[in-house]
Amino acid sequence: MGALLQIAGLTAGIDGREILTGIDLDVPAGEVHAVMGPNGSGKSTLSYVLAGREDYAVTGGSVRFGGADLLAMAPEERAAAGLFLAFQYPVELPGVGNANFLRTALNAIRRARGEPELDAVNFLKLARAETKRLSMPDDMLKRNVNVGFSGGEKKRNEVLQMALLRPRLAILDETDSGLDIDALKIVADGVNAQRGPEFAALVITHYQRLLDYIVPDRVHVLIGGRIVRSGGPELAHELEASGYAGLAEAA
Amino acid sequence: MNALAAGSQGFLARFEGLRDRLPGDPALRAAAAAAFRANGLPGPRDEAWKYTSLRPLAEASFHEPLVPLADCAALLARLPAIEAPRAVFVDGRFRADLSAAPPGVVLDHFAASPDFPGLARPQRDSLVALNTMLAEDGAIVTVPAGVDGGTLMLASLATDTPGRAVAFHPRHVIRLGAGARLTLIEVSVGEGSYLHNPVTEILIAEDAVLTHVRLQDEAARSFHLATLYAEIAARGTYDSFSLTLGARMARSEVHARLAGPGAATHLNAAQLLSGVQHADFTTVVRHDAPGCASRQTVKNVLAGRSRGVFQGRIEVARIAQKTDGYQMNQALLLSPDAEIDCKPELEIFADDVKCSHGATVGELDPAQIFYLRSRGVPEAQARAMLVRAFLESALDAVSHVQARAALDHAVTLWWERQAA
Ligand SMILES: Nc1ncnc2c1ncn2[C@@H]1O[C@H](COP(=O)(O)OP(=O)(O)O)[C@@H](O)[C@H]1O
Ligand SMILES: [Mg+2]
Numbered sequence: 001m002g003a004l005l006q007i008a009g010l011t012a013g014i015d016g017r018e019i020l021t022g023i024d025l026d027v028p029a030g031e032v033h034a035v036m037g038p039n040g041s042g043k044s045t046l047s048y049v050l051a052g053r054e055d056y057a058v059t060g061g062s063v064r065f066g067g068a069d070l071l072a073m074a075p076e077e078r079a080a081a082g083l084f085l086a087f088q089y090p091v092e093l094p095g096v097g098n099a100n101f102l103r104t105a106l107n108a109i110r111r112a113r114g115e116p117e118l119d120a121v122n123f124l125k126l127a128r129a130e131t132k133r134l135s136m137p138d139d140m141l142k143r144n145v146n147v148g149f150s151g152g153e154k155k156r157n158e159v160l161q162m163a164l165l166r167p168r169l170a171i172l173d174e175t176d177s178g179l180d181i182d183a184l185k186i187v188a189d190g191v192n193a194q195r196g197p198e199f200a201a202l203v204i205t206h207y208q209r210l211l212d213y214i215v216p217d218r219v220h221v222l223i224g225g226r227i228v229r230s231g232g233p234e235l236a237h238e239l240e241a242s243g244y245a246g247l248a249e250a251a
Numbered sequence: 252m253n254a255l256a257a258g259s260q261g262f263l264a265r266f267e268g269l270r271d272r273l274p275g276d277p278a279l280r281a282a283a284a285a286a287f288r289a290n291g292l293p294g295p296r297d298e299a300w301k302y303t304s305l306r307p308l309a310e311a312s313f314h315e316p317l318v319p320l321a322d323c324a325a326l327l328a329r330l331p332a333i334e335a336p337r338a339v340f341v342d343g344r345f346r347a348d349l350s351a352a353p354p355g356v357v358l359d360h361f362a363a364s365p366d367f368p369g370l371a372r373p374q375r376d377s378l379v380a381l382n383t384m385l386a387e388d389g390a391i392v393t394v395p396a397g398v399d400g401g402t403l404m405l406a407s408l409a410t411d412t413p414g415r416a417v418a419f420h421p422r423h424v425i426r427l428g429a430g431a432r433l434t435l436i437e438v439s440v441g442e443g444s445y446l447h448n449p450v451t452e453i454l455i456a457e458d459a460v461l462t463h464v465r466l467q468d469e470a471a472r473s474f475h476l477a478t479l480y481a482e483i484a485a486r487g488t489y490d491s492f493s494l495t496l497g498a499r500m501a502r503s504e505v506h507a508r509l510a511g512p513g514a515a516t517h518l519n520a521a522q523l524l525s526g527v528q529h530a531d532f533t534t535v536v537r538h539d540a541p542g543c544a545s546r547q548t549v550k551n552v553l554a555g556r557s558r559g560v561f562q563g564r565i566e567v568a569r570i571a572q573k574t575d576g577y578q579m580n581q582a583l584l585l586s587p588d589a590e591i592d593c594k595p596e597l598e599i600f601a602d603d604v605k606c607s608h609g610a611t612v613g614e615l616d617p618a619q620i621f622y623l624r625s626r627g628v629p630e631a632q633a634r635a636m637l638v639r640a641f642l643e644s645a646l647d648a649v650s651h652v653q654a655r656a657a658l659d660h661a662v663t664l665w666w667e668r669q670a671a
Pocket of ligand 2: 043044045088173174
């Protein structure tokens with residue numbers, strides 16, 4: 001079988017405007033790939049299209065995930081199949097308790113996979129262990145989802161969800177932005193703890209900094225809605241030194 | 252003759268047939284009948300009925316209930332599992348065999364001890380005239396001064412007599428002596444097609460607290476038209492929450508009068524409607540003494556082609572200084588064909604008052620739905636969670652644990668009915 005995620009010739013846009021102009025990208029199981037690019041280059045659009053947000057229209061190309069046609073699946077089916085998106089801007093859910101949200105999500109995915117659901121007691125045990133590992137205060141389980149969370153707390157809450165849902169592919173959309181160095185290390189540890197032959201990640205970032213802690217197998221540069229260059233981890237350092245300007249001309 | 256006038260004829264005929272056998276003061280009955288004959292069913296010219304038309308009621312015809320020996324086991328099973336004594340009415344008639352009072356509470360019934368405390372206004376409110384004219388039974392609940400009466404469930408069960416829609420007009424009186432307490436959980440369920448037109452008069456003495464939780468889960472083809480009057484003496488509290496789920500047409504009208512200094516009332520409500528349901532929550536809070544507080548959070552969740560109405564009027568008399576009034580009305584439209592009408596009214600004659608009201612109308616947020624779905628939660632469940640979240644701040648006002656659980660359960664069942 002080929003790579004876990006196979007994107008070929010993907011074009012997509014919104015309101016008739018093309019944002020992704022032809023993405024080709026393979027992420028094999030067990031690997032972490034970084035996607036870097038300037039603001040507005042289409043990184044979040046790529047992550048939303050992969051997660052199935054319906055306001056983006058896919059106009060061409062294909063995406064296979066674990067051999068299946070990802071684009072034919074509903075967002076919840078993609079999640080059940082093991083795809084997870086850590087949102088650049090996590091959504092607030094007033095009136096929904098975080099613990100209830102996490103348990104509902106976990107059990108929905110377990111149900112879809114034919115696994116038994118977790119009861120409240122066992123869920124809380126698991127959730128408390130994970131919050132501790134992520135140095136999150138216990139009361140974050142009691143509060144409403146992302147409501148009144150600081151930027152860093154929201155990002156950690158995304159990583160907590162990833163840790164609980166155990167995806168095969170995690171897409172992290174600028175999970176590092178707005179984090180101080182300690183929070184960054186915690187987030188990186190959370191991702192590194194998942195690493196293994198069954199786990200892959202697409203780490204979208206603006207900065208080389210995160211990639212010092214989550215060392216990628218490959219780095220891709222996204223400009224103008226397509227990947228203009230790919231390389232090893234050293235490419236990130238090169239970009240840090242010289243910026244995207246030269247690449248934009250090459251694109 | 253127009254439809255509304257024609258609709259009142261059947262009720263007047265019933266009064267003529269019944270008048271000699273009705274319990275209580277015959278002069279009061281006759282006066283109510285005269286008012287109903289003169290005013291008929293409220294119609295479009297009546298400002299208080301601007302958004303709710305009783306034409307469907309007028310076009311239906313109703314019979315008197317049969318002697319209710321009907322087996323109501325299935326309806327009893329639909330009552331929430333709350334550990335509390337019940338006062339049970341079947342088709343409007345008291346069923347002593349199914350009823351009991353909490354310790355310290357006196358439970359009587361209207362047929363045996365007719366009681367018109369005089370809060371109701373049959374001359375002004377036509378449906379109250381109809382009730383006053385035809386009321387045959389109801390709960391008469393008394394909690395003596397200083398007694399904590401615990402919890403009582405007041406259950407109305409409407410049985411189905413196929414082909415024979417019945418009308419019943421219960422008359423309830425709830426009296427709390429000074430410093431008394433009671434939680435009254437009122438549940439209305441039924442089957443088939445019927446009119447349930449209760450009038451409830453509530454008298455709360457100094458320092459007494461009545462917590463009133465209402466769950467209206469009537470049959471889909473029924474009419475539920477309830478009018479309630481509460482008078483609250485100094486430092487007393489009338490704390491109410493109404494959940495409306497059932498009936499093709501429902502109106503719950505509440506007149507609360509804060510009669511003594513430091514009295515308080517909460518008239519909270521949620522209405523969950525679908526199909527072609529119409530439900531109207533209309534309140535009039537009268538601040539007649541200084542330092543009283545009234546609070547209202549009213550939420551409508553409207554699916555299908557349903558229509559929700561909230562009319563909230565706050566009247567502040569000249570002597571009612573330091574009045575604290577708050578009203579919030581929020582609607583969630585789950586379909587483009589659903590509709591909400593909202594009319595807040597403030598009438599303030601005192602100068603040192605704090606009154607605020609707000610209203611919002613919205614839809615479910617696609618970004619929130621997507622966030623939940625991206626976590627594996629199926630779309631229908633995601634929508635249900637967000638509706639529940641919307642209701643949360645209204646339901647949170649219900650602190651009685653079992654009542655709250657019963658409401659949560661009823662909302663869940665409602666949602667399952669929508670999904671089915
Ligand atoms: N929902 C949207 N509606 C309109 N334009 C959008 C929307 N989402 C993204 N865009 C546009 O698409 C381009 C790419 O945006 P985005 O994918 O967010 O880039 P990045 O994440 O790389 O900063 C930008 O020009 C942005 O304005
Ligand atoms: Mg972005």
